[in-house]
Amino acid sequence: MLRLTALHLDNFGPYKGRQTVTFPSEDGVTIIYGENMRGKTSLLNAIRFAFFGRILGRGRRDAALHLVGNWEEAKDRNVYGFDVRLDMTYDGIKYRLTRSFRPRPGIKTPEDDADYEQSHFLERDGIPLGPHQTKTELERILPEQISRFFLFDGELLQEYEDLLVAESDMGPKISEAIERILGLPLLTNSRDSLSAARERAEARYSRAAQGDQKTREFGNQLTSLQEERAVLVADLERQETELDELRKQKTALEEAMRKSQRLASLLDKRDGLERELVELRAKLQAKRSDIGSSMSTAWSALIVDKMKASLAHLRDRETQLQTALIRTAVLQSLSLEGQTTCPACLQPVSDSARQHVHDSLVQHGGLAGAAEEQELASIRRKIDALSKSVDAANPEALRLKWQAIEQDDRDIYSRQNEIKSLTSQIEGVNEDELRRTRSDFELTIRQISLLEQGLSDTRDSLQHNTNYRENIQRKLDRFAGSSFDVERKRSVLAADLEKMFTEGIEVFREQLRKRVEADATEHFRQLTSEADYAGLRINDSYGLSIVHKDGTGIPVRSAGAEHIVALSLVAALQNNAPLRGPIIIDSPFGRLDTIHTNKTVAAMPNMSRQVIVLVYEDELPPVRAREGLGKHLKAEWKLERRSARHTELVLRKD
Template sequence: MLRLTALQLTNFGPFKGEQRLEFPTDDGVTVVYGENMRGKTTLLNAIRFAFFGKIIGRGRRASSLHLVSNWESTEEGEYGFEVGLEMTYEGHSYRLIRSWRPRTGAVPTCDEDYVGNHYLERDGHIMGPQPAEEELRRILPEQIARFFLFDGELLQEYEDLLHSDSDMGPKISGAIERILGIPVLTSARDSLKAAQDRAEQRQALAAQGDQKTREFGNQLASLHAEREVYVADLARHEEELEVLRAEKAAVEEEMRKRERTASLLDKRDRLEKDVMGLRDRALTQRSNLSASMGTAWAVLVTTPMAKASEKLKARETELQTVVMRTHVLKSLAGASHADCPTCLQPISDEAKARVREELERAGGAAGADEEQELSDVRRRLDAIKRHLAAANPDALRLQWDALEQINRDIYEKSNEIDELTRQLTEGKDDDVRRLRGAYETVIREIKVLEDGVEATKTKMIENAVFRDNIQRRLDRLAGGSLDAEGRRVKLAGDLYALFDEGVTVFREQLRLRVETDATRHFRALTTEPEYKSLRINDSYGLTIIHENGSEIPIRSAGAEHVVALSLVGALQNNAPLRGPIIIDSPFGRLDGAHRAKIVEALPDMARQVILLVYEDELPPARARAALKGRLKAEWNLKRQSARHTNLSPRDGDTA
């Protein structure tokens, strides 16, 4: 497990001179108190800079390092800064020093006027540059740092996991799989796929050396070369897409800062959520219609079935009369008493004799055929009733009308989205026009690349089909060296298929474990007793489930916050890499009851938790009451001037 033990700053942001923040070695929570603009976010960025040599500003974009130097120090002619981070990991102690100093003789005005440098000590020994980089990537890969170093803005991004068409969703879900260790398995699977490709290429080469298989060998070699081109194109397109999506997110963030476009963006976001909800409803409605259409044929024969039903009912009445009369006659003929059971009048011997004669004329078994026919008639009536019940054209029409209305709503809202997008790409203000032009361009480029990716994937599928066909033909003509190569291809293919299935099964098991742990954290964090659980999707997005089993379609900002924290806790529980959770201003969108629950639950999410808060957000007395012995340290960010903050341990209730 990764544990931070100390952070040392030199002229970093508002922290002038050398200042040191020490973290307890025991499991628990450290709270750092500071008012707005005192340096809480700077502390988070200091840890990020130590690990990765960068800091992040608003909109999750990298910020200029030139602006990080302490302002008072730069006025005194001292430029640059340094961050030292002390930590333990897997039984070793580390000291990471990263600095940002001006070039010799330069008075810096931008990032290019500086030189960055860093070194890593392990157990007191300085590691070489390459081993140090590898060690840092092992301790905390940058791709998963979002699950250890985050603020309220980053927590908002987790909502994108619920939407398959979001830009950030795939990136976040990829990071989730990375922290869960899935890339280790997928890399092994990809290695087996590469081994299978090499085996097929060897087989193609062997086939080219045989007269009867040469043509197939040439075709197979050509298809393999074609596939390599497709794979390279796909990788390049996906890299370009990631860059473009990041550009789109950055442009959107800039546009949100413009008052005139903010409302348009918000409205478009709401409409996009509405459209996604309508599409889900449309899928459900189509599923219901599919089930209803299974018996829709009955509508075409409703009239004949109704007429047949009337005839059968009339025949049923006739047969019931015959059967009942026969039963009465048999009862009277065999009665030992002298009175009629119906009218209670005496029955004479003459009358009994006439009844027996009537029964003998009917063969002595009158009513047996009628009873069988009556049973058949009733079965046919039941079948017709079932089909008539299913043949409900009015209900079917209502279902179709509902689907058409949903589609109309989707069409109308999509047109509104298109119109808003058009408005976002128009304007008279030069700056806004520039942003909107960039936005329109990046959307167009993303669409072109996405179309290219889909086209390449289709070609790869066709290529695989052709290769499989040739492979089967070669197997029928195999002999000599082709037999050995064929066995190698089959073995590699079987191993790849086995490992691919194993990855799928393991991924599903991990998702269910994350869902279970996220639900446990959520139930501990939420103040709504009717919220029963969380349901996970393929992208690790979490939906709140009501106690009646229905989904909560619209969530407040506070609910999103609680769900995101639940996901972070679940990932910490299931990831092979464990580390501290460092949160900047985590309670901004939460009420007092939720804050109390989260503070109490945080120590169960990670063994080391560092909270960067202001006192109104989390009063010290409340923190101590909620955390008790799990509160291990408190620190203050004390103002010296607008550009100078001092770090100091908090002593009791002293501010």
């Protein structure tokens, strides 16, 4: 088992100068208290740097090492870079790992990582090891691929939720890491070796078949198919590598977008306001053109009453002229010889009625003629012109138009102010780079989709190739006892061994899943406060879902529940892993309530033989930690502030 005994820091992050934190040799829990920005995450990264030469920032991305050196030492004494030394034991052997990050010779004021050089060496029982031995030993002590199960924080715990999401990019990586820590690669590597042996046996088999006249054609086909398979396998490996790189790129771009999400939101809002501004200005221009036309007749509002009186007089005169012209037409019609019926109603007209119409016309001015028709046409033109002027002389409509223009002016002014404010908030941001990140993300998504389709097609082609080869081999099997019979038996034996290992791996994998499920359920029951939860159910990707006591799954889980499930999984993996080591966790209680925090504290000694917890006191008050851990609490350290860039490691004795 791996156990950490001491961590020595020299100008690493806020830890100015040389400082050391020691860890008890007894099984139990060490708690390091520190407020926000005091250096808890820096301690976790110091351990990570010692092992792997890298540190992680937000989003699990590599952070610039140049920015890790102590700022005060660089500013006051022109001292750049840092050293980390890690003392540990592994299977009873003492190791001392030292890793440095110092400016290159001749560089007095380094500006980025390229201005530094990194070096490291490992001592085993006081004896320095060479570079190759160091690499081999470190990979044996703590492979980086499984370090997530020993060095983690609340953010990493959230990633375990991806094990339940089929289309997740991170899920397959976590599943692979889980199987690695459980020791499955020992079997899969053996299976791969047997696959290679089978392919060599099949190649010899096909060459032997080519040498026999009876089976030469089959042998040629088999050789051709094997060559095709080699091309397909190489293509599959290339596509899988490209897909893995694209998924890493997608993850990095997603984090970059999350990191700049607020800025992106501000940019989107500003762009939307600018579009609205263009539309408002276009509408305002149209309204001003319309009111310009309306203003050309605005004078009519001053004499609208006189125009209405004149309009009423003209309409009365129009009625008189229309009546006269109609009656004249009727009388003229009745005056025609033989006309005894009314042309309008087709009723008989007597002489007395005809005389009455004539007298009425005389009384009202006589018979109407061409002069009256001309007057009527003139009056109608005047009525039309006056009606338009009266309609245009609507002061309320004009007022509403002016109000609409004034509102648009205010809206434009308001949006201009908002744009100005947003611009000041994103001042200094490389907008082109931000938009390029979005564009790159969309392009990466499309590339991933195309590559996934390509992988599917390649796998289909490989399956078709396998089926075809098996068909030819069955035909060759008919020639038992021939000169290539020995090669055939070797090929069959290699295939049977590969099949046996493949099936055995699946059986062992299922057994591992069941053991992990059982242990995770036991830890979950210790951690949860919900009596109706019966336990956890595991899927093929080692994702864990909560099971109700009635046997149904819990479809929607809170952030706290996800946190508890993730902790249960980590503890179960520790129980079942051939490689055992310490759990170093940063801020594990951020998503938990008081009850679940207490239960998690009490369960920590069962998660690993050495647990190191980095918390702030409000997250886990010392009194609660001591009550919950009792004799399992082996040491308490505190990160004391000396300045914004200077933290001291102090052993608590109170």
